[in-house]
Amino acid sequence: MRTTTLPRSAPPSPAAIPAAYALETVPRYTSYPTAAQFGPGVDEALYRRWLADLDGATPLSLYVHVPYCRALCWYCGCHTSVLNDDARIARYARRLEAEAERVAAAMPRKGPVAHLHFGGGTPTILAPADFAAVIGRLKDAFPFAPDAEIAVEIDPRTLTEEMAAALAGAGVNRVSLGVQDVDPQIQRLVHREQPTEQVAAAVALLRTHGIMRINVDLMYGLPTQTVAHVRASIAAVLALEPDRAAVFGYAHVPWFAKHQAAIDATLLPGAAERLAQAQAAAEAFAQAGWVEVGFDHYARPDDPLGVAARDGTLERNFQGYTTDTAETLIGLGASAIGALPMGYAQNEPHLGRWAQAIDEGRIPVVRGVPVSEEDALRRAGIYALMSAFDVDLGRLAAERGFSQDTFDADIARLEPLAADGLCTIDDRRVRVPPHARFHVRNVAARLDGYWVPAATRHSRAV
Known part of the structure; x- marks a missing residue:
């Protein structure tokens, strides 16, 4: 459906990721929805x-x-x-x-x-x-x-x-x-x-x-x-x-x-x-x-x-x-x-x-x-990313009784992050590569149905 991957050359370093991502204020995702809700x-x-x-x-x-x-x-x-x-x-x-x-x-x-x-x-x-x-x-x-x-x-x-x-x-x-x-x-x-x-x-x-x-x-x-x-x-x-x-x-x-x-x-x-x-x-x-x-x-x-x-x-x-x-x-x-x-x-x-x-x-x-059924679905996706750095969002949605395209709008929000090296997207599977491990909260935030960019209620991503 869509594939956005990093080049097959030598793996990039964390410093290659644009500094703006480190300055984003994003939740720590010890809960979902977060305490802000x-x-x-x-x-x-x-x-x-x-x-x-x-x-x-x-x-x-x-x-x-x-x-x-x-x-x-x-x-x-x-x-x-x-x-x-x-x-x-x-x-x-x-x-x-x-x-x-x-x-x-x-x-x-x-x-x-x-x-x-x-x-x-x-x-x-x-x-x-x-x-x-x-x-x-x-x-x-x-x-x-x-x-x-x-x-x-x-x-x-x-x-x-x-x-x-x-x-x-x-x-x-x-x-x-x-x-x-x-x-x-x-x-x-x-x-x-x-x-x-x-x-x-x-x-x-x-x-x-x-x-x-x-x-x-x-x-x-x-x-x-x-x-x-x-x-x-x-x-x-x-x-x-x-x-x-x-x-x-x-x-x-x-x-x-x-x-x-x-x-x-x-x-x-x-x-x-x-x-x-x-x-x-x-x-x-x-x-x-x-x-x-x-x-x-x-x-x-x-x-x-x-x-x-x-x-x-x-x-x-x-x-x-x-x-x-x-x-x-x-x-x-x-x-x-x-x-x-x-x-x-x-x-x-x-x-x-x-x-x-x-x-x-x-x-x-x-x-x-x-916690609604959709909240529980998004929590499962966010926690999979936070813990394993890898989640098949289409499969996850189907397993929980949702349409496989439930996360498609969120995946579209991840495309710029994939281009900047924070994640890879293969169809509906999202991975955070080792060099981007410290930016996993940036990636998870794009699956958050409540997160508003530039809000000041959260800490910096890195």
Whole structure:
């Protein structure tokens, strides 16, 4: 029907792609429709109906959001705030328990929990006893699979012996450590001063208590950061022998995260330098024998995430690339988002109003979006591109009961990108070649029925 391919000569480099694509603002596609489409049409009443209709034969995932930190990192784009009032943090834990019980009671059929993820903020800001109590209440409210993955995001600067013991005792078997960059000057510029020795001590402490699955988070595009900084940071974390790494591009969105205004935008790398840093990260992990997972994750070849990337079973959710195949994700805590077969539901982000809803006996969902059959089709196409860099859109549409030409207008929108080397089009099959891996979000956006070019609600593509 149509064929647009790259020349058969030597493969182009990422730098050959026009720089304008790196500057496009496009979603990260951890959901579809994205949060930009959420609205008040999804409320507590609708969410309760969705919960009541869930199929109890399929696995569940749980996400618990803890929106507090001891100090604010200026690059952060998450829903979090600084709090040093331990009594308020303890009350938040009690409300988490109440919310979990209330949501579970609204689900007459509950499949086994295969994944539990604590995000933030800093989940380990909870007192060790409170953290253990929250997990205990979750296990009372929901059935857990014997091999469930229980993962927690950790700030290495605040990890204590008591908390490491509590994590292990509660069954935590995977942790994610924020590193970002090991250079002291860059750390000062983003208000995240964290000596590498402190990270190493946290890793050793966790392993002493039997928590062996370690993820690290790194960033590129930070103020004054260079390719050399990225390479040095990766060398430092590889010496700690983690299992997985995520390398996120810093998204400077001070209109959304107002504290980012503290970062001097004149010190941020340009588009070409950001792309070079992303490529340097890929090269460093490849040289270490790691597997590329999507466009911004890496894993050891024997890690389940690396295996999924090779086997074509990779999944994507709000935590990024994952092995989690559950169709239902229950979000708990202020601002947490749940993903159900019927749609997405987000809790009240405002901490005071979230707490009030819990105290009044309500489930605090205030916004979201139903997922139509066409949305589900487009999500499948986008996720296939994001995870495997390859999708036959005609076949996908036919398999889901749509006409094979459903995506033809979108494929036409991809023709200029194919001409610029971001993808190839063979009839209705779209592939993103290895050199364009970091631009997969540009390609996916052309399958997005809601995306508007030049909108400022999203981060840059690279």
